[in-house]
Amino acid sequence: MQWRRRHCCTHAAKLLYLLSFLGLLIFLVHQVWLPQLIGLPWWRGHPVVFGGEKLESTKVKSNVSSKRSTWHFVILPRPTFNVDTNSSHEKIGLSSLQEQSALDSLTANGTQTEPQEFMLDGPFDYIINEQNKCSEGTLAPFLVLLIATEARQVEARNAIRQTWGNESVAPALGFIRLFLLGKNEGELGFVQQKMLESESRRHQDIIQQNFLDSYKNLTVKTMMGINWVAKYCPHAAYVMKTDSDMFVNTEYLIQKLLRPDLAQKKNYFTGNNMRGFAPNRNKNSKWYMSPESYPGNKYPTFCSGTGYVFSGDLAKKIYRVSLNIRYLHLEDVYVGICLAQLGIEPTPPPNEFLFNHWRVSYSSCKYSHLITSHGFHPNELLKYWHHLQSNKHNACINALKERMSRTHSKRVH
Template sequence: MRAGFPCKLLFVCFFSFLFLLVVIVHQDAPRTLQLGLLAAPRAEPVSAEQLQGSPIFQWRGTEEEKAGDSMPVPVPSHPPASTRHPLQVIYPYSYHFLLNEPDKCRERAPFLVLLVVTEPKDIQVRNAIRQTWGNESAVPGVSMVRLFLTGVHPHYGSPLQRLLEEESALHRDIIQQDFLDTYNNLTLKTLMGMEWVSRHCPNASYVMKADSDVFLNVGFLVQELLQPQLPPKKDFMTGYIYRNTGPLRSKAYKWYVPREVYPNDTYPPYCGGPGYVLSGDLAKKVYGVAQTLRVINMEDSFMGICLYELGVSVTDSPWGLFNVGWLEYEKCRFSKLVVVHHFGPTDLLRVWPDFQGGNKTCPS
């Protein structure tokens, strides 16, 4: 027992020394050791230049919520590539037109410009739209211009590009810039359309942005909603309006928006992406203000952000004209609608002859 005493004493002294060493290090370098883990490095301060272009707003549904809100902390306008979130849209940027139709509005200013979002491979879809609601002569006496918006296919860019160029030479209705054609770049497609209107068709009365999988009743839109016999509206945008909504933070959703891309909890009011219409003057303003903002990967929500920055409100339309969901086709029902979502080319070609035919009288 007595022979083992020096060993025990040495053991206790050794661990006492280690304990004192840890205490000294902790005091000399505070916050570097936390439960055995290194603390994260402190972020660099954000400069005033980096903060420019960051929308700072918070929308809530009730006054009670507004009273308890605090302004969100803005994030840098353009983080370095090494820290940029993969979903962050790069804009403004000098994207180049690979296909363009700069002379479409040279002879006369159209009443309506149709901007249809498509993918490079959607040849069948574009042909179906040309034969149906995208026909530029669909409304007698009303000048219309149809354009398909597209980017570059992320995997089959070169082989599809040759086909796209042939299609463009035949129909003269495709515009394309050199960004990747992905779901998260839909905002870039719409901004390309706004840029085209601003540069090549600034005197258009109205602009309609539509997805390619919709049924669009252009006649009803023009005659009943836009009314060409009246002076064009100004600062006008309408569609299916979303209010008091916010970004989805779960990666399980197709519409996932991380806080690194959009830090606020709510969006300003905006029109649903399947189809909305805006005045020509507002299209130019949207393109201008977009150069000063952080662009997000939700195209329709970003349009609402642009309107907010411009101090313009969305305009309510009669309920039910713009449908973001599918409806079963019935001629008289569809004759009083503007947009119905989820209509592919096969369905569109199937119902269009009946919709255009005069074999059924609908109640007024």
Template sequence: MTGNVMPGGSTACCTHRVLRLAWLCVLLPIAAGMVFILGYLSLYGVDPQPRRSYHVSYPHPYHFILDEPDCCLGYQTPFLVLMVPVAPGNLVSRQVIRRTWGKEGVVLGRAVRVLFLLGMPGGAGVERQQEELKTESLEHHDLLQSDFLDSYFNLTIKTMVMLEWLSSRCPNASYAMKVDSDMFVNVHNLVSMLAAPDTPTRNYITGQIARFSPVHRDPASKWYLPTEAFPSFIYPPYVMGFCYVFSLDLPGRILEASRHVRAVHIEDVYVGMCLEYIGVLPTNPPASDLFSDKVLAYSHCSYSSLIATMTSGSDLLMGLWEDFQKPGPTCPPSWRHLLIQALHRNWSTKLRKN
């Protein structure tokens, strides 16, 4: 009948309104949270789109929050700077390195400096972590922290920020090494190699070199790069990122190249792309077994003949370092090592004559 209201109509209408209001109360905080997260990721150098897995925000004006701007000035200018990228929360690795190969300040009469490179901590307890890092920095004066989010997909940013620091803060050093925090480094052998008269002082980068390395096209791989990010199916030669050494003329040149070469998340590949742009090829080390990305079984003789090798943990590194400092047996070089060194000297002599 016209003008009459169906029984329950008013109740149904109110129910629908209540449900709509309830959904709004649920969805609005979620939408606001997503906006905040996307803004945070954009601010700290992470592309929130799926393509973040292969493109990163570099070049970008990142800034140092913790810095040691004077550690390379004047009489303190080191011959060699060891740069260790490490997660903000990985205090254990930093302490072990400080107590082992990182404590060698003068080697073969040449100054050596160890610095740890960090991004911003993420997750719960960020403010507490940051305060702890400030305290650690005041105690040890060896932390460099920049304002990007410290994550696997920002390793390229971390490496480029390292090069920025070396170029601006430490241009008068002779060499630098980028070395992961889970490595054993024989600093004596490293300095000995770099101080050799046939070691180049310019356009020099060495380590374990990857040549003719195929591009990963499997989207499930963490090293995946699609064709639009890297059209070729073979990477240019590059030094593997766990450990490499370079002359201090290169950071500025690589940074200049980065203005023309779009950054991808695979940091060692990206450094190789920049080197290709400026026409610099990695140099073979004097022996192929000086740098190892494998965990080698410890013996005093084997570790006395290498420069860097991966370890299986900080506890092991501490233990083997204590043994490594003890007087060891006389270790004759292997025939393979002698042969490679002889071939390297012969090749270097030919290059100088030409």
């Protein structure tokens, strides 16, 4: 009997030791290793905002009432404008004289100048522009789509023009589609540019500036689009920024989320909210953020760049505040920092599955009640869009009938 008691106690001690070890391992993985490798939420640290003259702590209050509606920031000295470079070529495809002129338009005597009421085109010249899309006398658009793309993605642009980016989705409301591009170099870039200019003349939905079109310049591309809205379409009700490999249910976005029958929202920003994420310090990662670029342990709340929506009044505000914030290559994080500097926290969508930065398995029922799904080939986009259009009214009823029929069939067999 005593042997059994000692045996049980030994097993209990081993079990407790094992549980303690597992608990410590889980803590280290979740709180230490994963934040360094893939940017999972961290339990301490403050976001960083660039723009102050000295290192100090401050508070920025959001317009959202919650326990987390007050953010603490570390304000760092304002750095210089910086974007992706070509190691063996001139910066961004601009001559040094052009670039210096662009930078001089943003700075004076080493400090950022306060923008005037009129908006500049930014630090880079337009190669292709559509400044008359929102000219006086035309209907102020209810929605402007800003779609980040590359010159080679011709099929994707054509698929979007035929599906969720087609202006027939909301003809009475005013609907504008714009593809955002930079410039490529070399002989291939020259050929692509000629084709792009021809495409632009045919569809009149492309804007392009003279910066190197690369992943690290996605922030520059996005800010070009936001600046375009601020300067050329300031009365737009809403703006959506998304990518060319996305499925976007624009009809559901307009009719169910933005609601044209309601008063236009102000200071409104929503999407797939990414709260409490830490910078990825893994140098092999696509999303790597160096401590020199962003010293903080946590990002402010931002929305996934695969698709976010904001009220038109924010375009000018975001662009203005961006002139005092160092450019980071992670576009969605950068826009989140701009919002934090403005004291605006992204609004959570009414349903957490509306905006998806991953691919959702297709069914007409699910897709009739979401706004974004990621990772679509142009052929898939055409196929699923047309299927949804022909099934959207009874999509969930038909799905329920099919499920009930399958259940009944299983019971019979």
